[in-house]
Amino acid sequence: MKARVLHPWRVSHARAAGIQDALRPRLVAAPLPKEPRLVAGADVAYSRRTHRVYAAVVVVELPSLETVESVGVTRTATFPYIPGLLSFREVPSLIEAFERLSQAPNVLVFDGQGLAHPRRFGLACHAGLLLDAPSIGCAKTRLVGEHGPVPDRRGASAPLGVDGETVGAVVRTREGVNPVFVSPGHRADTESAVELVLALAARYRLPEPQRRAHHATVALHARDRDRPAARVRTYPDFVPKRPR
DNA sequence: GCGACAG
């Protein structure tokens, strides 16, 4: 699938936040495709020692849940991890992986937030918008928002709200296991996102495509253990302790 | 100033 690149990735933190504000109005809220045939899961692993990033996208076919395609991309990080600016760290590698797919998935699932973000523009929103595909975020922990108790039974959920507005839901995919934070990305809505996550996570905590992408990411990292340690990175806004 | 803070 082809992505539309509208902005550079090596930008200041202030400009990154500005880009998120500028792109947010382009997001489309809509129910996800009824019975998607292809669902992609995406995840990224890192090596702190080498500053390498390992991105993976796994496409599964429904209703069989068979893996039909898998792509891995390894790069050097060009942006640091900053809460609220995760997409600037992960999207470049993920976009490259998605562009190598032989066929476009019907829905994309990202390991991170969608609308449940300080500026309502998390990783799933950013990636989904650039790829112009229905997308949702399925994060393992909270970034923003408040929610009531989530009954300890598979299928239970509670709205995730940010000052009066529902930005997603906290969903229990397995009894006795921490719930996941689901929120719409592009061309999605909370209700259909929650239903898709529950359909894809029948046996494990995370949706199957995302879970397999995570495994792929760990494998990529493991296969790259011999890389020499990298020198200090020069990320945007980076300021050395002892200026030269 | 203090606490929170996806991966």
Added chain:
DNA sequence: ATCTTGTCGC
């Protein structure tokens, strides 16, 4: 997320 060894519970 990564680094890193062992340990608790189904």
